[in-house]
Amino acid sequence: MTTNGVSKMTKEEKYRLITRNLQEVLGGEEIMKILEERDLKLYWGTAPTGKPHIGYFVPFSKIADFLSAGVEVTVLLADIHAFLDNMKAPLELVKFRTKYYEQLIKAAFISIGVPIDKLKFVVGSDYQLTKEYSLDNFRLCATVTEHDAKKAGAEVVKQVESALLSGLLYPGLQALDEEYLGVDAQFGGVDQRKIFVYAEKYLPHLGFKKRAHLMNPMVPGLAGSKMSSSDPDSKIDLLDDEATVKRKLKKAFCEEGNVTENGILxxxxxxxxPIGTLNGRTPSFVINRPEKFGGEIVYTDYQSLEDDFRDKKVHPGDLKAAVTEAINKLLDPIRKKWASNPELLKLTRQAYPEPTSNKAPAKKKESKKHSLNDSSNNSSNNSSEKPVDVSRIDVRVAKIIEVKHHPSNPKSYVSTVDVGDASGKPRSVVSGLAAYIPREQLQGRYVLAVCNLKPAKFQGVESHAMLLAASSPDNDTIELLDPPEGSEIGEAVTWEGYGIAERDAEILNPKQKVFEKVSEEFKVNEEGIAVFMGIPFRTSKGTVTLKTLREGTIR
Structure with a gap:
């Protein structure tokens, strides 16, 4: 990608390179006019929320095309957007995640041979918090209808039942970024099309010029749907090790002959x-297989591979093996850079913390009769060494099948609850909800249940899980936590930056009060979102929100 190489390209050649492999271009004629006089100026933005995954290589490879065509590319680290999008990134973590994204994105570009000295990195809050930007944002808000703002963010901003005002501001800020970054065009996924159309409509209302918009297609994830940071099984993180890459690809959706919903293809x-063509190279994709299954085959163009896969000449297992090798080759330089740099490892912990208890463990008196072969003593020590954090709490989506009054306590219910156990058998759960929620409102209801507490008896009836409910500060209102619509029974609730409790791996010891310590940080914030240390409760379908309760505790 030399300057001399770019200068020899005609405007038509530059345009073809700029637009190749895109799904849609808005304002193509304007781009051609600009190319007659000078090189294009463009920006691509990313909000630092979940950890970047291999899906980011899709825009990265396209940005490589832009640079080859002489485009001036700005990478926007949209930290304010990260918070506005339904609090995907808590404010206290945004600054660390912004730095993490910049370092990881730079490492990824280097891994595919893209010179980062030609890229300009800008942090959104550096100009979005200025007086001028705020005034323009207010001017924009005075012209945009609620309908248009909500429609613009429908495909990008996380949709919840109780929508936040921040979601309406998000598209406007993305539109204003085009003016404040001084670009001719914005690049993004086709899922942002409505925001791009919104920008084209409303920027002229403020006296700003309309920009062009370039859109990548949306690449399916490993599970066959959109690749998403909120669904661990749909993506491979840029720092996943070789074994993890192999494991995730092995179970990825890759139906024989299916070329339409195939994230691997x-x-x-x-x-x-596209990466294979950088710097004038001829791309090649190699599938290694035993001679009895056809032997090695080398593809120098994608269409031939797709045709062979459609015709079932290439087996999904062989395709997965070849892509596993290719992805690990891409990720290896990134992993090595991280492993050799203590500062980057520290930054990762700051951006995606795995906190332990603030209390120092009490020292135990050593017994003179202590034996190294005392298995019960060793087990106790191992348990006490585990971190006291939310990753040890097994919270799942559950469904209440039947509700009866407790035989000895009119203020309690005994419910039959399906928590998605492998046995298929529901659990009996005692809850003190009879004084707050009518029985008919619980029948058939989806809830959140803590499933790895030690069973306990309540007035003669044993309870094998606990339903999570929130209470108002004055304790006058009690409301069950409802999972987002579409969540599946047995699905784990997650908190970004934390692991998920392994089922049947640990029944929490009541003497250690692990749940009690962790749940002290279970809250309902002022937007009605269930959070742990400010981090939202999530399922694959979105954030857990409460219908009416605002600001409260969860137990």
């Missing part, structure tokens, strides 16, 4: 082949 098409 899409990755080959939109990442591996």
């Amino acid at each position: 899409s990755f080959v098409k939109y990442v591996l082949f």
